[in-house]
Amino acid sequence: MxxxxxxxxxxxxxxxxxxxxxxxxxxxxxxxxxxxxxxxxxxxxxxxxxxxGPVLTGTAPRTPGKTSGISSIGAPASQGAEALNTTTRSERQQAAAAPSGGERRLGTTIASLGDPSQPGFWVKTPLVQSETQGRIVNPANGKSAKVRLIPLGGAAGGGSQVSLPALQLLGVSLTDLPAIEVFAG
Incomplete structure (x- = not known):
């Protein structure tokens, strides 16, 4: 053994x-x-x-066409929303003005922040078929904003993209997904 x-x-x-x-x-x-x-x-x-696999050393190659601007060096990673809002005080007052009447309610939609680099007061929504003037209302606090309504493909209940200044006028946090009312006219 x-x-x-x-x-x-x-x-x-x-x-x-x-x-x-x-x-x-x-x-x-x-x-x-x-x-x-x-x-x-x-x-x-x-x-x-x-x-x-191979042991990699050094740095990764740069993607052609991608550059790092000098303005981004040393800048904070996240800018405040106010820094991205390029509208003037008079534009904000004009957008927040009371409606003049003759509006037609289009429906309610879930709002999310659209492209913050796109200036102005606008909403991209599937509730319209062609670009028109309108207004959005936050039913939670009654605040409203006059906006340009821009067609967005998809189902009517698919949600909408709202400009940064318009969301700020509605008193909505940029990370929230509030239900807003949309009016044309």
Whole structure:
């Protein structure tokens, strides 16, 4: 019984020595050839094995056409909404003015922030088929804004995109998805 046990122990010892030799060779090859694929790699953070591939060094190449403007260097990661709002005080007062009458209610829609770089008071909504003047109302607080209604493809209940200044006039947080009423005229 001890003879088979010794043979098994000897085979295991040889396998262990062979594994040590392979690990040493892989480490030597990695030092000799930077960027060469390693036989075994583990993520130092998790200790999990990593897919075999080349060891990458340096920085990633730049995408053609993408540039980093000097104005973005050292600037805070997020600008305040006021900095993005390019409307004047008189434009905001005019948009917040009471309706003159003759409006037609188009429906209620869920509003989300549209492209903040697009200036003015506008709503892209599936509730209209052609561009027209209108007004939106926040039923939660009664605030309203005169806007340009712009057609947006999709179902009538699909939601609308609202300009930054219009959302601010409605007293809505830019991250909320409020239900707003839309009027044409």
């Amino acid at each position: 001890t003879d088979p046990f010794r043979r098994l122990l000897g085979v295991l010892l040889l396998l262990a020595l062979a594994a040590c030799a392979q690990t040493d060779r892989a480490a030597q090859r990695a030092q000799a050839e930077p960027g060469a694929p390693l036989d075994t790699m583990t993520d130092p953070a998790t200790g999990q094995p990593v897919i075999r």
